[in-house]
Amino acid sequence: MLLIEDNDELAEMVMDRFLAEGHAIDRETDGAQADALLIHSHFDLLILDINLPGLPGTEVLRRLRARGDRTPVLILTARSEIDDRISGLDLGADDYIIKPIDFRELAARARALVRRRAGQASNQFVVGGLVYDRAAKRATLDGVDLELRSRDVHLLEAFLSSLGRVLSKEEVADRIYTFEETPTLNAVEQAVVRLRRKLEGSPLRLRTIRGLGYIADVRD
Known part of the structure; x- marks a missing residue:
């Protein structure tokens, strides 16, 4: 923003x-x-x-x-x-x-x-048992709160807003860091890995596309 x-x-x-x-x-x-x-x-x-x-x-x-x-x-x-x-x-x-x-x-x-x-009619993203409330900045999986830090929340919202679209590491950095911060691409990778772990068991999948970035999609 x-x-x-x-x-x-x-x-x-x-x-x-x-x-x-x-x-x-x-x-x-x-x-x-x-x-x-x-x-x-x-x-x-x-x-x-x-x-x-x-x-x-x-x-x-x-x-x-x-x-x-x-x-x-x-x-x-x-x-x-x-x-x-x-x-x-x-x-x-x-x-x-x-x-x-x-x-x-x-x-x-x-x-x-x-x-x-993002084509959303409400503040909630619902992907199977994963529910994210944009207004409350709160995510639950099968009714249980996910323990997300502020950076995790920014990253989750970026992926949910771009389902099915590849985001470069630079785009991800722009979404989750401010001008005052100087993240490395390695820091972006670590942020994605951390969020991926917290989403284990959910239908949302964060895939790495070699040489391009990341894409969020839904498991079959």
Whole structure:
């Protein structure tokens, strides 16, 4: 998840909220820098302010969609005029929330957008006896809680959101680590091995595809 917001106080509160819920979240403060980052990096969700230095949020959004990038975008702005909201949505935003914000609503809207991207109708992923609740960040296997650390939760959610699709080690690292962390590919491998052990006995299988990365699928 990427927050593009130049207000330090607001950004800190938003990031604290999502980190407390177990999300990996990064931040950019400048529109031009965010645009350059988004050319090469991909996120599950963008939370985008409109009034940014360097490049307006509307231009960041326009360029994102012009590149064919369909990452969900939640606009976060003080502009409350209906024309501003219509303009943002017409440029390709998926949702719009006006400052001052209720952080519970922001978190709920973010979950809904990530669900929609993954084709999920609810916050729960159900794979046989394995149940993962995105809102609660809780996984159970045959009704028994799995003891997952924060990193395990990020990784499980990344795989469940990408069932049947190969994720490179770099993509996995982007999903589970923040900018401040500098993981090695070996650290990614260890994280996958640890989660694989915790999922033993479940129908979810994490397979290594040599030279490409990993794929999550369901055992027959």
